[in-house]
Amino acid sequence: MTTELRVPPASEWDAWFTCVELAFGGVPTAPESREMYDALARPDRAIGHWDGSAWVGTAGAHAFRMSVPGGAAVPAAGVTMVGVAATHRRQGLLRSMMRRQLEDVRAWGEPLAVLTASEPSIYGRFGYGAATGELNLRIDSSRVGLSLPPGTEEVRIRYASPAGALDACEAVYARLAAGRPGTPLRQPGWERLPVNDPEGGRAGGSPLQCVLAERDGEVTGYATFHVRPSWDGPRPQGTVAVRDLAALDPASYAALWRFLFGIDLTSVVECRNRPVDDAVLRLVSDVRRCEVRVWDGLYVRLVDLPAALEARRYRAPVDVVLEVEDGFCPWNAGRWRLTADEKGAASCRRSEDPADLSVSVRELGAAYLGGVSLTTLAAAGLVGEHRPGAVAQASLAFSWDVEPWCPHGF
Structure with a gap:
């Protein structure tokens, strides 16, 4: 079965939204909520799969600015309304939408993508890490x-x-x-x-x-x-x-x-x-x-890794070379030297130096807001240490005074 991945035209917005409702059980959205969601939605930032007669997959992205450690408001794509029709599951539709969406987010110049997951097992394979709790x-x-x-x-x-x-x-x-x-x-x-x-x-x-x-x-x-x-x-x-x-x-x-x-x-x-x-x-x-x-609360995905790591502040000085694995967004993969000074300001640049830590982009997303310890991730075997003391140094730098939190869904 073949489908076309495309942006829904305005004339098909209602049909696209109906696909979302069906994916979440088919209960119609209350009229006042539907009016609000329509007003908040960005159809130009939505995509979906069309099978020639109906929408069978959907994914949207709000344009947010999200607080990060240090107080900066960083552009972030608020991923929402993701669903695949029950008739079209296990055909790669979700994977293709996630890949296209992350390419779009990168083109929009937004270093982060964030979401709240209906099921926690879905999004890790696309590089999203559980960064906050509720x-x-x-x-x-x-x-x-x-x-x-x-x-x-x-x-x-x-x-x-x-x-x-x-x-x-x-x-x-x-x-x-x-x-x-x-x-x-x-x-x-x-x-x-x-x-x-x-x-x-x-x-x-x-x-x-x-x-x-x-x-x-x-x-x-x-x-x-x-x-x-x-x-x-x-x-x-x-x-x-x-x-x-x-x-x-x-x-x-x-x-x-x-x-x-x-x-x-x-x-x-x-x-x-x-x-x-x-x-x-x-x-x-x-x-x-x-x-x-x-x-689990907010899931964070680093789309532009150096821009994201430079946008936040760090709790302590750090100088560490990260070997990053990112099979879904290959532009992030490789070695990056992250340094931060006494004021927490950071630089992240490509490096040929030996890696101090090896980590997937998912685990970096989990640690990004300061609520998940790199030390804990290392204890779970999710961060590799190649220089003694590198985990402790980086874990302290990534930590923050308060736990991260997203107060509402989207």
Whole structure:
């Protein structure tokens, strides 16, 4: 069976999108979500396989700017809407789309490609490494208390309309984004994502609710959430499902959690996709009553290896020659000398010197944001050391003060 790999014309966008929906189970997208996705999509950055009568494969790429260690906002292709029709599996369609897409990303001048995976086993063979984790919590708020830092009582919490408070929430998001590697900086239109609230996505909960934290008249944090009422006979056992929570200082952060723990007629606070170093785990009185799960989060692919490695900062000086394996993007393969000075500024150039480390581009992607240790990868046999001490030196340089995190999907 032959298919044609091409960019979908505007007249076929609906058919292309229908192929995406079928690949993810065939459930139609809610109209308000579909309108938002259509507005955010870049059809000129989409590709797919056409079999002569229907789209049977799809892959898209948003144009992001993502925070990396040191605070720079680096152009990154946000890979999305990847799917292959069940009738056309195991025919090489996904591989051909991934190869074409990475060639396009390189041509667009974007040194990184990033994605969140529906299945973690898919994308490693294309050079994507799991670079961030996401913390998922289910807390028994009826039996778990919070240790509150000084100043918490000075924070005012007030309800606000999610749409009406959007500018204030986005201002907080913007101030925090540069300090957390892996966070996409908002591009025009993406501010709609946090307040998109289709009824089918509430899991039986309330419409999206929002509270703001304020100190001295300034908004210093926010939380958005749904409440799912539930009763066990006469006992209320509702759940607070946290969607977003961010704060500029510890007192505002703690005040928001205290509010969520104290909502009437609830006994559970649950949240998905928090950073793995979330400070709430240090505030709770009994972590054993907090069901904690860590999943894979953002996958990172170095498309232009030297540009990507030079774009971030490093925690310590380093001088190391990397022997990089990259069978999917051969322009990255070979030896590269990475050096960084005392300020963390880096240079990455081709080298003929003997390799200090051998590593695949997938493992470099995993370590790129500072959340995955090269030492750990070496212990798993995924990084080879050819000069004693090279792993430790490089691992320290690649590490960062905070865990990387991508706060939302795309």
